[in-house]
Amino acid sequence: MLIVEDNPDDERLATRTFQRMNRQERWEIARDGEEALQMLANSEKPALVLLDLKLPRLSGFEVLTAMRDDVRWRTVPVVVLTSSDEKTDLAACYELGCNAFVRKPVDYEDYTRDLQTTLDFWLNVNLTLE
Numbered sequence: 601m602l603i604v605e606d607n608p609d610d611e612r613l614a615t616r617t618f619q620r621m622n623r624q625e626r627w628e629i630a631r632d633g634e635e636a637l638q639m640l641a642n643s644e645k646p647a648l649v650l651l652d653l654k655l656p657r658l659s660g661f662e663v664l665t666a667m668r669d670d671v672r673w674r675t676v677p678v679v680v681l682t683s684s685d686e687k688t689d690l691a692a693c694y695e696l697g698c699n700a701f702v703r704k705p706v707d708y709e710d711y712t713r714d715l716q717t718t719l720d721f722w723l724n725v726n727l728t729l730e
Contacts, residue, residue: 601618601625601626601627601628601646601647601648601649601650601723602627602628602629602630602636602639602640602646602648602649602650603615603627603628603629603630603649603650604629604630604631604633604636604649604650604651604652604655604660604663605629605630605631605650605652605681606631606632606652606654606655606656607652610652610704611629611631613708613711613712613715614650614681614715615627615629616712617711617712617715617716617719618719620712621716621719621720623719623723625647625723628643628646631656632655632656632657632658633655633656633657633658633659633660633662633663634657634658635657636649636651636655636658636663637658637663637666640667640672640673645672645673645676646676647676647677647722647723647728648676648677648678648679648719648722648723649667649676649677649678649679650679650681650718651663651664651678651679651680651681651698652680652681652682653680653682653684653689653693654682654683654684660680660682660693661692661693661696664678664680664693664696664697664698665696667697668696668697674697675728675729677699677700677722677726677728678697678698678699678700679698679699679700679701679702679718679722680693680698680700680701680702681702681704681715681718682701682702682703682704683703683704684703685703689701699722700718700722702714702715702718
């Protein structure tokens with residue numbers, strides 16, 4: 601799994617939630633869009649990408665576009681995990697091919713619950729080609 605997140609607090613919440621769920625999957629953290637694309641190019645195909653939109657160097661929109669334009673990553677599920685509640689961001693992400701758009705709750709308990717639900721669906725319930 602690849603987590604693309606530049607906010608250290610949100611990164612900690614995501615990794616803490618992942619650890620608390622006792623997941624066996626390996627995860628990596630990219631802190632900007634360029635690093636995310638480099639990690640994708642230099643590692644195994646991830647089971648899931650959690651993608652923030654507002655990133656340095658390359659935005660989440662640019663990362664999503666690059667992923668959907670590249671046959672290697674086209675089928676990787678991408679969940680946009682963002683603080684944005686802008687309808688234009690939501691529409692753009694779906695037009696670019698994201699699989700889900702999840703707004704980050706401000707409350708810690710809500711955040712961990714929503715992230716656990718998201719991870720459970722994409723890693724346990726959803727069927728993939730791999």
